[in-house]
Amino acid sequence: MNYQYDYLIVGAGPFGAVFAHEAYKRGKSVLVIDRRNHVAGNLYCESKDGINIHVYGAHIFHTSLKHVWDYVNQFAEFNHYVNSPVANYKGEMYNLPFNMNTFSKMWNIRTPKEAEAIITEQRKAITGNPKNLEEQAISLVGTDIYEKLIKGYTEKQWGRKCTELPAFIIKRLPVRYTYDNNYFNDRYQGIPEGGYTKMIERMLEGIEVRLGVDFLVHRDEYQSIAKKIIYTGPIDEYFGYSEGSLEYRGLHFETECLEEENHQGVAVVNYTEGNIPYTRIIEHKHFEFGTQPVTYVTKEYPRDWTVGEEAYYPVNDVKNLDLYAKYVELAKQEDNVIFGGRLGEYKYYDMDKVIASSLELVKRVFII
Numbered sequence: 266m267n268y269q270y271d272y273l274i275v276g277a278g279p280f281g282a283v284f285a286h287e288a289y290k291r292g293k294s295v296l297v298i299d300r301r302n303h304v305a306g307n308l309y310c311e312s313k314d315g316i317n318i319h320v321y322g323a324h325i326f327h328t329s330l331k332h333v334w335d336y337v338n339q340f341a342e343f344n345h346y347v348n349s350p351v352a353n354y355k356g357e358m359y360n361l362p363f364n365m366n367t368f369s370k371m372w373n374i375r376t377p378k379e380a381e382a383i384i385t386e387q388r389k390a391i392t393g394n395p396k397n398l399e400e401q402a403i404s405l406v407g408t409d410i411y412e413k414l415i416k417g418y419t420e421k422q423w424g425r426k427c428t429e430l431p432a433f434i435i436k437r438l439p440v441r442y443t444y445d446n447n448y449f450n451d452r453y454q455g456i457p458e459g460g461y462t463k464m465i466e467r468m469l470e471g472i473e474v475r476l477g478v479d480f481l482v483h484r485d486e487y488q489s490i491a492k493k494i495i496y497t498g499p500i501d502e503y504f505g506y507s508e509g510s511l512e513y514r515g516l517h518f519e520t521e522c523l524e525e526e527n528h529q530g531v532a533v534v535n536y537t538e539g540n541i542p543y544t545r546i547i548e549h550k551h552f553e554f555g556t557q558p559v560t561y562v563t564k565e566y567p568r569d570w571t572v573g574e575e576a577y578y579p580v581n582d583v584k585n586l587d588l589y590a591k592y593v594e595l596a597k598q599e600d601n602v603i604f605g606g607r608l609g610e611y612k613y614y615d616m617d618k619v620i621a622s623s624l625e626l627v628k629r630v631f632i633i
């Protein structure tokens with residue numbers, strides 16, 4: 266067979282872009298296609314008035330994987346952004362993650378000992394094994410934090426009452442007895458200067474990219490264009506949903522431009538009461554310390570998802586994981602296709618983990 270390329274990469278998100286970069290660096294001929302009209306996958310940012318708007322949801326790069334941090338720093342300089350979101354519960358503002366600033370505001374206390382005593386007392390409300398998410402959360406952090414900061418937010422996210430959600434969804438709820446508002450525990454954190462799109466464009470430098478091309482629509486043309494295909498789209502869609510469709514939670518974003526310099530004073534505000542329909546408001550300029558005279562804010566609404574819509578969070582319950590296992594069996598029969606990334610592997614992957622996974626694939630394929 267006469268192939269035009271060594272590799273066809275379906276999807277110009279981070280998984281595809283890293284693999285494409287590494288294959289090209291090794292002298293392979295590479296073609297990248299994406300059905301969207303831009304590269305960078307869900308990391309894509311649109312620049313308006315000098316502000317990078319995170320079109321598919323707020324993305325903060327954080328990792329403890331030194332090799333991944335070193336890797337991404339080849340393609341971008343990262344700024345010193347530290348994610349310190351705030352929760353708004355009926356107008357009361359609380360620092361996240363749950364830490365001494367949160368407890369001090371909630372109970373007018375000062376010391377870790379005082380906070381621990383209150384939480385320990387409130388946890389006693391649940392005796393025996395937690396039967397649902399509500400009981401599980403209270404048994405971990407007590408009633409006040411649950412009522413004000415977890416209940417409404419979680420119910421909006423899942424579209425179901427906490428008493429109807431299984432306990433296993435929340436395994437841990439980290440509580441920090443220090444005055445530390447840094448959301449992540451990771452060693453490295455930041456936002457690429459100039460935005461994520463630029464970082465991915467650098468990875469793809471020199472590589473042929475065709476945008477607005479859906480592999481599944483043009484299967485005849487692309488199936489045998491390359492020796493190997495790296496496929497980062499939804500695995501069930503690739504097989505025509507033959508075993509059924511995998512479920513996701515959907516999101517809906519509403520973005521507006523406001524004629525003011527600083528709207529909420531922080532990049533992320535979570536709205537934790539149940540009767541406000543959105544879960545968060547993102548003010549994008551704060552990711553890059555913007556000082557523009559205008560600002561862009563995005564309200565994030567969770568919603569049910571149907572096939573064909575943008576897929577956001579996989580529903581990793583037993584039913585869906587069993588279904589995914591069936592697709593893995595089908596995938597094994599596709600000799601020249603490797604499935605990867607968040608949609609190809611039906612997995613919630615942070616950016617650093619998806620890059621690590623792509624680099625692992627590079628190691629396996631090129632035997633290094």
Ligand SMILES: Cc1cc2nc3c(=O)[nH]c(=O)nc-3n(C[C@H](O)[C@H](O)[C@H](O)COP(=O)(O)OP(=O)(O)OC[C@H]3O[C@@H](n4cnc5c(N)ncnc54)[C@H](O)[C@@H]3O)c2cc1C
Pocket residue numbers: 275276277278279280281298299300301305306307308321322323324325326327478479480481497498499516577578605606607608614615616617619
């Ligand atoms: C709301 C939200 C917020 C997030 N925030 C963070 C965060 O703060 N920090 C963090 O580390 N991670 C975050 N993530 C995770 C991050 O988005 C993923 O790690 C990343 O997008 C995975 O990259 P990928 O290459 O696997 O997939 P994607 O980025 O989704 O790229 C896949 C690409 O394949 C293309 N494609 C699919 N099917 C086809 C087809 N048939 N033909 C052609 N092209 C196709 C798609 O158009 C897409 O561009 C967040 C995710 C969500 C949903």
